[in-house]
Amino acid sequence: DSLFQNVPSAPDPPIYATTVAYNKDPCPNKLHLGIGVYRTEDGKCHTLNVVRRVERTLANDLSADKEYLPITGMPEFNKLSAELIFSSGSSAIQESRVTTVQCVSGCGSLRLGAELLAKHYPQQVVYLPEPTYGNHPNLLSAAGLTLKTYRYYDLKTHGLDFQGLMEDLGSALTGAIVLFHASGHNPTGVDPTCEQWEQIRRLVRLRGLFPFFDCAYQGLVSGNLDADAQSIRMFACDGGECLVAQSYSKNMGLYGERIGSLSIVCKTADVARRVESQLRLIIGPFYSNPPIHGAAIVTAILKDRELYKEWTTELKAMSDRFFRVRHQLYDALCKRGTPGDWSHIIKQVGMYTFTGLNEDQIDFLTEEHHVYMSSDGRISFGGLSSKAVPYLADAIHDAVS
Numbered sequence: 001d002s003l004f005q006n007v008p009s010a011p012d013p014p015i016y017a018t019t020v021a022y023n024k025d026p027c028p029n030k031l032h033l034g035i036g037v038y039r040t041e042d043g044k045c046h047t048l049n050v051v052r053r054v055e056r057t058l059a060n061d062l063s064a065d066k067e068y069l070p071i072t073g074m075p076e077f078n079k080l081s082a083e084l085i086f087s088s089g090s091s092a093i094q095e096s097r098v099t100t101v102q103c104v105s106g107c108g109s110l111r112l113g114a115e116l117l118a119k120h121y122p123q124q125v126v127y128l129p130e131p132t133y134g135n136h137p138n139l140l141s142a143a144g145l146t147l148k149t150y151r152y153y154d155l156k157t158h159g160l161d162f163q164g165l166m167e168d169l170g171s172a173l174t175g176a177i178v179l180f181h182a183s184g185h186n187p188t189g190v191d192p193t194c195e196q197w198e199q200i201r202r203l204v205r206l207r208g209l210f211p212f213f214d215c216a217y218q219g220l221v222s223g224n225l226d227a228d229a230q231s232i233r234m235f236a237c238d239g240g241e242c243l244v245a246q247s248y249s250k251n252m253g254l255y256g257e258r259i260g261s262l263s264i265v266c267k268t269a270d271v272a273r274r275v276e277s278q279l280r281l282i283i284g285p286f287y288s289n290p291p292i293h294g295a296a297i298v299t300a301i302l303k304d305r306e307l308y309k310e311w312t313t314e315l316k317a318m319s320d321r322f323f324r325v326r327h328q329l330y331d332a333l334c335k336r337g338t339p340g341d342w343s344h345i346i347k348q349v350g351m352y353t354f355t356g357l358n359e360d361q362i363d364f365l366t367e368e369h370h371v372y373m374s375s376d377g378r379i380s381f382g383g384l385s386s387k388a389v390p391y392l393a394d395a396i397h398d399a400v401s
């Protein structure tokens with residue numbers, strides 16, 4: 001008998017189950033709209049040209065070796081990543097109040113941030129938007145934090161429940177941690193406006209709440225890297241403290257490279273140094289030090305003017321495609337006279353739309369039309385090309401009529 005004889009089998013995470021079902025489906029028209037990956041017209045994961053170019057250079061660079069990185073990663077990567085989020089003119093950076101460490105992508109950054117808070121922050125409760133990215137609860141509770149939610153999405157308007165959000169943060173436990181999506185909220189595609197962010201910021205500071213930003217779509221929401229980090233910058237330049245988890249999975253298409261960062265904006269340079277020393281203590285017994293390749297790619301792009309420009313051009317093209325396909329889907333539903341108001345599709349932003357389709361309709365879409373998506377009704381525009389829009393609109397029309 002195996003020593004693991006009594007180990008029970010755990011269910012597949014929903015997104016994997018959807019992918020498995022999709023892969024098994026022989027229908028040539030099948031669509032996978034369930035996962036946040038930017039695909040080409042033929043359904044392949046898109047690799048950016050600038051990334052291919054950098055990889056060729058790296059392969060030929062005989063001076064590059066595979067020596068272990070420091071525990072906190074590649075110093076140049078960390079510096080450039082902080083400047084990308086906070087801007088190079090950021091007073092927090094200039095005053096050395098920011099510590100940034102290389103992490104295993106967005107998820108690794110969120111988990112490391114959660115571990116730091118669980119060890120060194122007095123209030124162990126974190127508020128998450130309702131709904132939020134499916135892995136947030138796992139990542140934060142695994143570190144030992146207690147989860148609560150704040151109102152975010154208004155089912156009736158398919159927009160932001162700003163009043164509910166302000167009420168819930170207004171009555172949140174003193175000092176509680178609050179998780180915010182910097183921009184391109186997953187799964188709803190609904191973001192606060194700049195004015196609303198300013199009100200949120202004031203409330204957060206007034207109540208002594210601790211902001212923890214998740215920045216997984218910088219540049220893919222508006223097409224502009226600065227605009228998509230605006231919410232974070234408002235908090236970073238008010239003198240207060242915050243945490244930022246950053247991912248290059250989507251905006252550089254580096255999904256499987258697992259490259260991101262965690263930044264902590266502190267009150268003083270001395271605190272930032274001490275916090276960094278504690279991050280080393282957490283990372284050491286976890287994976288010792290992070291991998292090289294993804295960090296080398298990102299660093300090469302961020303430090304070279306020409307490559308950076310090429311990247312921003314490609315990024316803009318990706319965000320333009322989201323915008324275009326979003327409008328094409330909306331127009332196609334209007335043209336078909338599909339029952340219901342679909343204007344939220346074009347009001348929402350970024351990689352996703354929260355369609356409002358219910359579980360029965362989603363099952364129908366999968367069974368009758370080979371359209372795979374998450375059970376909450378979220379569609380990823382990463383998996384939708386213009387040429388597939390009529391097929392999807394017909395399917396949705398059929399599902400709701």
Ligand code: PMP
Pocket residue numbers: 036104105106107108133181186214216247248249255260
């Ligand atoms: N945060 C959000 C909001 C996300 O949508 C994702 C990926 N879907 C992540 C974090 C983490 O992604 P990764 O670990 O691949 O960077």
